[in-house]
Amino acid sequence: MSGLRIQRRLLAVFLVLLACVLLPTALLLDVWVGSDLREVVRADLTRDTVALASELDRAPPANLPDWAAHLGFANGYRVTVIAPGGEVLADSDVRSEELGRVENHRERPEVISALAGQLGSNVRRSATVGKQMMYVAAPVGSPPHAVLRLALPLDQVAKTVGKAHAAVFVSGLFAFVLAYLLGSALSRWWSRPVIAVTQATRAMIQGDFTSPLPEPEDDELGDLLIALDTLRKQLAGQIEALSQEGLKLRAVLDGMTEGVALVQSHTITAANLAFTKLLGLEGTAEGRTLLEVARLPSLADAVEQAMRDRTEASSEAQVGGRSIMIHAHPLGVVSARQAVVVLIDMTETRRLERLRRDFVANASHELRTPVAAIVGVAETLAAGAADDPVARASFVEILLRHSERLSRLTADLLDIARLEGGYRPRTEKVPLNAVVEAVASSLRPRAEARQIQLTIHLPEQLAVTAERPAAEQILTNLVDNAIKYTAEGRSVTVSARPRGTFVELVVEDTGQGIPAEHLPRLFERFYRVDNARSRELGGTGLGLAIVKHLVLANGGEIRVESTVGQGSRFLVLLPRASL
Ligand code: ADP
Numbered sequence: 248m249s250g251l252r253i254q255r256r257l258l259a260v261f262l263v264l265l266a267c268v269l270l271p272t273a274l275l276l277d278v279w280v281g282s283d284l285r286e287v288v289r290a291d292l293t294r295d296t297v298a299l300a301s302e303l304d305r306a307p308p309a310n311l312p313d314w315a316a317h318l319g320f321a322n323g324y325r326v327t328v329i330a331p332g333g334e335v336l337a338d339s340d341v342r343s344e345e346l347g348r349v350e351n352h353r354e355r356p357e358v359i360s361a362l363a364g365q366l367g368s369n370v371r372r373s374a375t376v377g378k379q380m381m382y383v384a385a386p387v388g389s390p391p392h393a394v395l396r397l398a399l400p401l402d403q404v405a406k407t408v409g410k411a412h413a414a415v416f417v418s419g420l421f422a423f424v425l426a427y428l429l430g431s432a433l434s435r436w437w438s439r440p441v442i443a444v445t446q447a448t449r450a451m452i453q454g455d456f457t458s459p460l461p462e463p464e465d466d467e468l469g470d471l472l473i474a475l476d477t478l479r480k481q482l483a484g485q486i487e488a489l490s491q492e493g494l495k496l497r498a499v500l501d502g503m504t505e506g507v508a509l510v511q512s513h514t515i516t517a518a519n520l521a522f523t524k525l526l527g528l529e530g531t532a533e534g535r536t537l538l539e540v541a542r543l544p545s546l547a548d549a550v551e552q553a554m555r556d557r558t559e560a561s562s563e564a565q566v567g568g569r570s571i572m573i574h575a576h577p578l579g580v581v582s583a584r585q586a587v588v589v590l591i592d593m594t595e596t597r598r599l600e601r602l603r604r605d606f607v608a609n610a611s612h613e614l615r616t617p618v619a620a621i622v623g624v625a626e627t628l629a630a631g632a633a634d635d636p637v638a639r640a641s642f643v644e645i646l647l648r649h650s651e652r653l654s655r656l657t658a659d660l661l662d663i664a665r666l667e668g669g670y671r672p673r674t675e676k677v678p679l680n681a682v683v684e685a686v687a688s689s690l691r692p693r694a695e696a697r698q699i700q701l702t703i704h705l706p707e708q709l710a711v712t713a714e715r716p717a718a719e720q721i722l723t724n725l726v727d728n729a730i731k732y733t734a735e736g737r738s739v740t741v742s743a744r745p746r747g748t749f750v751e752l753v754v755e756d757t758g759q760g761i762p763a764e765h766l767p768r769l770f771e772r773f774y775r776v777d778n779a780r781s782r783e784l785g786g787t788g789l790g791l792a793i794v795k796h797l798v799l800a801n802g803g804e805i806r807v808e809s810t811v812g813q814g815s816r817f818l819v820l821l822p823r824a825s826l
Contacts, residue, residue, distance in 0.1 A: 253441075254434035261426035269419045276411045284404040285381065289368055292383040292397050295322070297366070300385035300395040303328070311336055312343035325376070325398040329358055329384075331391060340376055350374070352396075357384035361394040370401065378402065440468045444475060456483035506590030509578070510550050513537050525590045527567045541566065546588070549575040553586040569594045602772075609773040613656055613787065617649035624649075652785060659789035662720075663772065666796040672714035674801065676824040679709045679743055679750065686722045687741070690730060697735045701726070704742035711750050711821040713801040718821070721797050724790040725754040725817045731784045733758030733814070749803070749820040760811040769807060770795040794819075 299318065308314035315326040319339025326339040333353025335346055352358050360367025361384035368383045384396040443461045450458040456479050463469035463476075497519075500507055506522030508515050518532040526532070526541045537547050545562040552560035553575035560575045570593040578585040624642050632638045683703055694701040711718060722741070729739040737757040744751055761769065765776045773788040775781040781788060798805045802822045809815035 257430035700738040710824040729756035761809040
């Protein structure tokens with residue numbers, strides 16, 4: 248296209264140039280050559296007219312019309328003899344019998360001059376022969392008694408000038424064709440690099456910075472090519488850097504657990520993965536409205552408030568069972584109506600807060616019973632019951648029981664507080680049979696009191712990497728529970744075996760078992776299957792929670808299997824130590 252445009256322009260320039268050269272040439276041809284030729288004709292005619300006029304004066308012919316006709320025929324002139332009154336006496340182009348009808352010639356300019364005794368000439372269209380003619384008239388005699396006029400048609404002059412015009416026109420045409428061919432070739436040659444530059448620029452617009460550029464030559468276009476090449480290298484570098492920045496930003500945003508979205512008016516213009524995930528969206532959120540992605544009035548209100556009041560707005564909403572904190576920050580200028588929305592999943596935080604609240608309530612509740620009992624008994628004793636030896640003994644026994652319970656509770660609560668407050672076990676190699684023996688010997692009296700058979704199956708030489716007191720407490724709590732929740736006369740077995748890099752410690756009883764629905768929550772603080780029974784047996788409801796904390800902190804795992812009516816198995820994995 249650009250080639251054609253350049254070609255058209257070149258041709259237009261050539262045409263104007265040609266016109267500028269040829270038109271004056273044609274005009275000058277007309278003026279100079281035409282007038283020169285006419286002057287030649289005039290000079291010839293004048294010479295002949297003067298010679299013939301003097302001959303006519305010297306020897307007038309007998310028959311004037313014949314003389315004129317003869318002369319005219321011989322020389323190609325029109326020969327006219329005019330009387331001083333203007334009547335035509337003879338004319339080589341008019342037969343003698345028609346001479347009377349010829350118009351009077353006295354007023355012809357050349358005749359007027361000749362009658363005044365001078366040579367006269369004139370160029371005009373002849374009324375008689377209908378052609379452009381040159382007339383030259385001379386006086387015959389002095390004073391003139393007639394006028395001799397010779398006339399020649401100027402056809403030849405016009406023909407010669409016409410031929411010169413034709414030559415100019417033909418050479419102009421030739422020059423035009425040459426200009427056309429040369430112009431096409433030149434414009435094609437010149438526009439080649441321009442077309443290449445245009446194509447490369449178009450490719451750059453499409454994002455392609457590698458399409459080939461022609462070799463630059465040592466001219467202005469070459470400079471343009473070099474400048475363009477530098478420009479596109481810089482542009483490519485900057486675009487690459489920008490896209491890298493964009494990718495980094497995207498990676499950071501997508502790596503965040505908080506949902507982040509950019510909102511323009513009410514349309515989401517950008518959103519990270521967490522945003523779509525937290526709102527449970529299918530597909531992308533980008534390009535959709537807030538109302539489309541979530542029917543959350545609190546979200547729409549917060550965004551609207553941030554855009555309108557230019558302040559940060561926050562609220563909390565429930566989305567698919569999760570607690571989501573919504574923060575909306577205004578962005579840009581007021582008229583931009585832009586905001587950044589940040590969604591934070593507060594489900595776990597809220598759960599922990601609830602657990603803490605429940606824990607405080609449960610702990611207070613657990614403490615209140617023994618404290619109330621102790622206060623009550625102490626008041627009764629103070630009111631006089633202490634004087635009665637029988638009552639005193641039973642009251643003291645109640646005091647003792649509740650004090651022990653209080654002491655167990657505070658000990659367990661302190662343990663829990665210690666374990667939840669950043670407990671770091673000081674692990675060592677602990678031989679398992681030593682731990683099991685120590686626990687068994689401390690709990691055997693209690694087992695025997697309930698005729699429960701405590702059996703131990705331990706392979707020789709098994710050791711764990713753990714904190715020794717922790718290992719003892721884990722085992723004590725599990726065996727104590729097994730004895731507590733097993734009917735008299737049954738059995739409790741403690742066994743251990745290596746499992747990969749772990750040692751599996753199993754405390755198994757043949758007791759009442761635990762219904763399946765309680766198993767998932769069994770290790771929570773104060774969680775009991777049967778509250779009354781646990782309290783009656785002196786349980787605090789914290790034993791298994793402490794066990795779980797200790798096992799996890801010592802790098803282990805714990806799980807429970809149970810069948811109601813058949814018994815329970817607590818399986819503890821602890822890291823194995825080589826002996
Ligand atoms: P508690 O002091 O009440 O025993 P734990 O945290 O030690 O508290 O145990 C939580 C609950 O798990 C107990 O109240 C009991 O209902 C149940 N439980 C624990 N061990 C056993 C077991 N071996 N057999 C049956 N139930 C058990």
